[in-house]
Amino acid sequence: MHFLYFDAGLGAMLIQAIVAAVAGIALFYKSIKFKIRSIFGLDKNASENEVFDDINIDDSKIENPSKDDN
Amino acid sequence: MTTNSRHASSYRDPSGHVYIENNLIKRIIFPSYFPQYEALKSSGFFEKAFQHKLLIPHEETERSATQICIQPEQIPFITYPYEWSFQQYKEAALLTLKLQKYALQNDFSLKDATAYNIAFHNGNAIFIDTLSLDFYQENTPWRAYKQFVTHFLGPLVLAKYHGAEFLKTMSNFIDGVPLKMIASLLPKTTKLNPFLYTNIHLLAKYENKHQEEDVKASKQASLSKKGLFNIIDNLYNYIKKLQLNEQSEWGNYYQKTNYSDNAFSLKSNIINEWIQSLHAKKVIDVGGNDGTFVRQITSDIELALVGDIDNNAVDQNHYAVKKDKETNMLPFVIDLLNPSAAIGFQNTERFSFVQRVQEFKPDVTLALALIHHLSLTGNVPFENSAAFFAAISEHLIIEFPKRNDSYATRLLNAKAEFKDQFGHYNLEDFERTYSEYFELIDKKEITDSERVLYLFKKKDVK
Missing domain, CATH: 3.30.200 (Phosphorylase Kinase; domain 1)
Structure with missing residues (x-):
């Protein structure tokens, strides 16, 4: 059940298919670029001044796995 | 209840x-x-x-x-989006996307994405609105997407092109910056960038086109989960790399001082000694730059609020907090001559800066290299600044640069023909006026400089 307690915006809902398609191309290009760079050992992604990590969460990093999984 | x-x-x-x-x-x-x-x-x-x-x-x-x-878990002090530095704002945006991706992987989704869902706590941005998590419904777009753009992406991109000062205007846009406004404020060249074109310009156009239509029609919009991940991953990559066009270099930010290493260590020793004698646990430094002096304090501080008017100094402080995983330092951007007001419906949704500090009850306020800015740049009379400091904490450590301090002299000279009218800016007048509000506990000259440090205790209200 959804509560439409604020206007999500019809245009904003419709456009996401286009945004996703363009994003898909960008991400594909990025992964190709990354592969080529790593083949030539040019990967400088691990900048030591970077304080923000990757978006992906690694569940194996949890120290005490959840006990509520019943 | x-x-x-x-x-x-x-x-x-x-x-x-x-x-x-x-x-x-x-x-x-x-x-x-x-x-x-x-x-x-x-x-x-x-x-x-x-x-x-x-x-x-x-x-x-x-x-x-x-x-x-x-x-x-209780958060001792909340800073609002219009008090975040550029890098803090980025961290808040990235955390929202990270949580949304993780939620989607577990078949949940964020039903809203306002910047007010984020607070800074123990050195990290954290999501505080537990009830924003909802079930994910197969093949539906992200209903908080527009909100994310108006609360996070838009303000960040505008700050990139127009300076971090833009983030301060967020106090006027409690529901996010209108899309039309974001699109019109961005340089025309951003239309050539596929990311900015789709996420901002085209979005603004679509919103404008469909605004009159029935909301129920949104049921037609469909998007696979893979598509959602694409949007979120792409937003994350873009925001993570986003830098201000005016960005200053990291490091050595505190070098712009007019006193020697000797005076610096003397100053920090005196502050340290006083903080220890007060057994202060909660500190606020209202002109704290990049947190340099608070980091010199050797006693255990539960939480230090470190505000500064300069976004770059606060970014630098935030960087140090992240790098060293500090948990007891909360940097924020504040202009003491115009601190954040109470805003929102009935002026009660977001509290004023002064009210939040009063509720936080700091044991001591640090006002280092600040009074000449308040008095000479802002023309604030000593009486008013003393009343302000007396209203926020029991103790005050304040540094007074004398008239012949090079920074004070420069500010005085900038007054040109009105310089004579600032004759009251002197040690005697300062001490006399502040004594009406405070009891002097200790006073130390910083040798090798034209500055004096004072430790004051608030007088009981008659």
């Missing part, structure tokens, strides 16, 4: 609301949200999100057929 204690900012979401009981923030959940709450709890999602430091941890304190109460 009564609804009278409902927090004034917590009325938008009908699933429940925040209330205050015995000075503790709690959250009441109504039956309409029970299915989501139970699923989030029994699937272990809450627990995992707490451990990954994505969501503020909470405990269930009460449960009946009509309501569930949870008590979240």
